[in-house]
Amino acid sequence: MRRTQEERSSTTQAALVDAAIEVLIQRGWAATTAAQVCEHAGVTRGALLHHYPNLGGLLASALDRLYDDIIATVGTPADTIRGALDHAWTAVSDRRFKAVMEAWWAAGNDPELARSIGPVVAKFATLVSPANATNAQFREPAVAVFLLTAREALLGLAMGRATSAGRSLGHEAAVLDALRWQADAFDAHRSDLEGVLT
Amino acid sequence: MRRTQEERSSTTQAALVDAAIEVLIQRGWAATTAAQVCEHAGVTRGALLHHYPNLGGLLASALDRLYDDIIATVGTPADTIRGALDHAWTAVSDRRFKAVMEAWWAAGNDPELARSIGPVVAKFATLVSPANATNAQFREPAVAVFLLTAREALLGLAMGRATSAGRSLGHEAAVLDALRWQADAFDAHRSDLEGVLT
């Protein structure tokens, strides 16, 4: 069958991007080599080099598209503290988030890499950071500190998953329950807890 | 001057172990190559291969010694919840802990590596995990969940430092203050909070 050039390009680009994310998840940043990605995508290195300047270019594009994908699946957060918590956890617990953490971690060890993929990683950081919250209530010290602490805890849990082949830690549920309980408490009767937690 | 063989061996082994940790901290696991470590230690690859079977063997030994070093500097935790928190943070915020996280992260992506350095990494995990607490009070659900949540938050903060060349995040102090406040509250009047946080 006859396919247009644009169809050919977009399908192989999609295959490469998907493969890149998948290899990142399964093997980590260092083991994500051009040959590995191409084999996984069912194309040769020539195809990769034709569509992207090099492996780094593909990975940057892949992370960019992954951000859009994750944004699309997690939606926008509800306007409550519990909503912000759940929203962050939905993003962070997505199995594809490991690819983001791989990039984040690798960029921390390589200044040059940080310059190339830093912007994408920064976009992901806003997903779990309430720093840019539009909700004025989130700026209140007690709430802000809780959300920041929760953010770190969620990242810790995500790191636990990432280092355990995606399996959640045994105490993950308990920690999440505690955080959710606190979030609900903030939402329900924030004034009651202010004296206790600030 | 004349030095005994044992002196020669121990000094170069110490140089290699120190260099290995330092390169791990500065460049990360993937960039920690035998040549890099040897250059940093001021010896040749021949010396490394003479004292260790390969680079992996050196890194395993280095992590083993690092565990003893960190244990020695952080001491044993005080018998309070605040003490457990501070103890864990002292260990996790040590700049050398980044080497541990590098190993931990790398092992998560390489099953073979996990088998070789898994035991060492597991030892470090107990440093920040209250799972093996001798104190019966730590087993109480509310306390246990708080410590687990704190553990994840501390690891999140450590990850933030690791990915920022060791610089602490802007909100690190606020998060730590909140955790310390909660820990103190648990210690001071645990019963008061039980109704709120469990």
Add this chain to the structure above:
DNA sequence: TCAGTTACATGCACTCATGTATGTAACTGA
């Protein structure tokens, strides 16, 4: 003091990942 052992240094072969041609199909427009 000297034969034997230990502690390194040096050199070579091999693998692997990458960048750079160059070749060849598949499409497109006139």
Add this chain to the structure above:
DNA sequence: TCAGTTACATACATGAGTGCATGTAACTGA
């Protein structure tokens, strides 16, 4: 339909990292 362009695949050169083998200097014990 065919010249030109796009989308790949293949081949080659290069450099980095490692394991191994060999060479040499420093120590040790008799």
